[in-house]
Amino acid sequence: xxxxxxxxxxxxxxxxxxxxxxxxxxxxxxxxxxxxxxxxxxxxxxxxxxxxxxxxxxxxxxxxxxxxxxxxxxxxxxxxxxxxxxxxxxxxxxxxxxxxxxxxxxxxxxxxxxxxxxxxxxxxxxxxxxxxxxxxxxxxxxxxxxxxxxxxxxxxxxxxxxxxxxxxxxxxxxxxxxxxxxxxxxxxxxxxxxxxxxxxxxxxxxxxxxxxxxxxxxxxxxxxxxxxxxxxxxxxxxxxxxxxxxxxxxxxxxxxxxxxxxxxxxxxxxxxxxxxxxxxxxxxxxxxxxxxxxxxxxxxxxxxxxxxxxxxxxxxxxxxx
Numbered sequence: 001x002x003x004x005x006x007x008x009x010x011x012x013x014x015x016x017x018x019x020x021x022x023x024x025x026x027x028x029x030x031x032x033x034x035x036x037x038x039x040x041x042x043x044x045x046x047x048x049x050x051x052x053x054x055x056x057x058x059x060x061x062x063x064x065x066x067x068x069x070x071x072x073x074x075x076x077x078x079x080x081x082x083x084x085x086x087x088x089x090x091x092x093x094x095x096x097x098x099x100x101x102x103x104x105x106x107x108x109x110x111x112x113x114x115x116x117x118x119x120x121x122x123x124x125x126x127x128x129x130x131x132x133x134x135x136x137x138x139x140x141x142x143x144x145x146x147x148x149x150x151x152x153x154x155x156x157x158x159x160x161x162x163x164x165x166x167x168x169x170x171x172x173x174x175x176x177x178x179x180x181x182x183x184x185x186x187x188x189x190x191x192x193x194x195x196x197x198x199x200x201x202x203x204x205x206x207x208x209x210x211x212x213x214x215x216x217x218x219x220x221x222x223x224x225x226x227x228x229x230x231x232x233x234x235x236x237x238x239x240x241x242x243x244x245x246x247x248x249x250x251x252x253x254x255x256x257x258x259x260x261x262x263x264x265x266x267x268x269x270x271x272x273x274x275x276x277x278x279x280x281x282x283x284x285x286x287x288x289x290x291x292x293x294x295x296x297x298x299x300x301x302x303x304x305x306x307x308x309x310x311x312x313x314x315x316x317x318x319x320x321x
Contacts, residue, residue, distance in 0.1 A: 058091030226320030
């Protein structure tokens, strides 16, 4: 059972879901199986780093390219490794409402608080159809729901539909994965005050804290800054304490790292709306920082050796290791 009732879901999320809800990767063995020991080792690293929550099961975990049973096993390993030490959420990308409900029931038993849920990437395109999908799922689960608003789904949910969906008790958040800053501000202005709009772009997070933002949900910033993530935490703490000048000074020192991440991952993601091959960048980044990663799962290929060497060199040159 979650820590909250249905009527308490939104105030619970407002108080609890804050700052860095990281999306870890899925390490694989050389024969392309789940690296269970590697998953546990990486989770220990995130716990040691002081992450506010972990969000597993989505594109960062390459679950689109996994056997169905892997998704369930990944969550079991994660819950067992975390042992209640940080907040846990899942990501569900399935177009079948009944499969979504089954997965929510599974993670609820494991102690997860909620799920980032994407509108179906096939068939359901009308606002009423999409609303009915979410209503069917949320009527059958008490977990919190974060709406994944993304072009990957094939339809970016509009404001009118969102205004309907946010009135469902357990719909507490949206991840504004359309990666449009103006839209993030519009949604925060137009949607109800007890609803969270997460712009998952760390470059804007300092400004977002001024504008009512509160969480970077299911993204990589707590990973990519490596040894300098203490500066990331510092600027957030200073901003929350009202020291905006000090926060900006810290934020500014991190921009060269962001620019590398932008060049290698964010800009290609915006162009393609696909995580598949880009997860090679994140896996190499993880391994360079000492985490477990392993190969890409076929048919997706790793970066060529020359590109890998160039990326590792740039990461090390920035002092992240």
